[in-house]
Amino acid sequence: MDNCINNLIIKGSGNSTGGNFKTVNIKGNGEIEGNIECNNMKVEGGCTVYGNLEAKTVEIKGSCTVKGSCQATDIDIQGSADFDDDVSVGDIIAKGRININGNFNAEKFHMEGAFKIRGLLNSGELELKLHGPSEAREIGGEKITVKREARFIFKRLEKLITPYGFNTCLITDIIEGDEIYLEYTKAKIIRGNNIELGPGCEIELIEYKDSYKQDENAVVNNYKKM
Amino acid sequence: MKSDLISKKDLLELTEISYGQLYRWKRKNLIPEEWFIRKSTFTGQETFFPKERILERIGKIKNMKGDISLDDLANMLSPNLMKLLMNSEKLVDRNIVSKTVIDFYIQEKGKTDEFDFEKILYLHILDKLFKLGKINFEEAIIILNLLEENYPKYNGKNCQLIFIRKLGISSSCLVSEPSEIHFESNTNIIESLNISKQIEELKIKIA
Structure with missing residues (x-):
């Protein structure tokens, strides 16, 4: 990857078979019909990768679809991204919408928007600001924070379109972590050391080790200290 | 080939590690994906592990993690061949x-x-x-x-x-x-x- 000097630049509309590149820059619309390996990838507009994507940094403004697996050190998404397979990344910052059909590994995952993850979301530091209905099969990690913090403009728009809070929540089966703070989350089981629930949570079972706090607007069927 | 399994909860209690640690090690591939066996129980989905192997692996990680970084450890524990x-x-x-x-x-x-x-x-x-x-x-x-x-x-x-x-x-x-x-x-x-x-x-x- 490092000794490769070729760049792939698509401005307008174009396609490539993939390969090894130093930088990949797509402005407009690009299709990559195979695996791609590069240092930096930047997409402004739309991009579809039909193979696997391996990169150091990925920056997406617009939309991007990856049909294979994705591995990167840093990912920055503003817009929407679809991954059909597993995703492993160091740090990821996303504003918009993410759809992952496989498992998702990230050391740091900061997200504003909505996501849908079919597999396990495994993240060291997870910070979610919900702006729409989100889903994950399982969530695991060290520090997990889920908030619904609509920005001013969103809040007003949201109020116009939907009555406040309509289905803007996180739905998942299991959340397991060390430090957990949740708002507007529906889950079957939550397990952790320190658990704090904010408003709008509907949880069937909570198992905590050290501490547990609960907002009066949270619905919890059962909780116990392990 | 042994069917002796241990549930995640029992494992964490026995080895005194936290969920966060377990997930971190999984992310680093210190614990292989195929050891996470999902089964449905009366409390819903639970994860089980092959008991002997996971206990041995966690013991090894705990012993060695002071000396070398997690990435090196992952390299050592991975089944990939070394180049030498x-x-x-x-x-x-x-x-x-x-x-x-x-x-x-x-x-x-x-x-x-x-x-x-x-x-x-x-x-x-x-x-x-x-x-x-x-x-x-x-x-x-x-x-x-x-x-x-x-x-x-x-x-x-x-x-x-x-x-x-x-x-x-x-x-x-x-x-x-x-x-x-x-x-x-x-x-x-x-x-x-x-x-x-x-x-x-x-x-x-x-x-």
């Missing part, structure tokens, strides 16, 4: 394999100055079987040929070496993991070795 060459004197000097095995190899395969990781692995396995007294020289040839011809076909995937004997006639085979294999009752399974485990042992010896 060593000559026979160094192998004997550092006590990685015994001289007997190297002599045996040279006698069978001709003079070899440098051994790559794959060859060292085969020697390590033979060495182990010799020391356990499970095989003799003739049988070692069978195993060596089997490994040389067929192990590369697994492309780094985990597999198991099974050595059997029936009425004094010996044979050996490689099977991918996890799989079930049954022999008729007259066949004795002399030894079955998990190759990734051998790789792990060898990497620790070399490091």
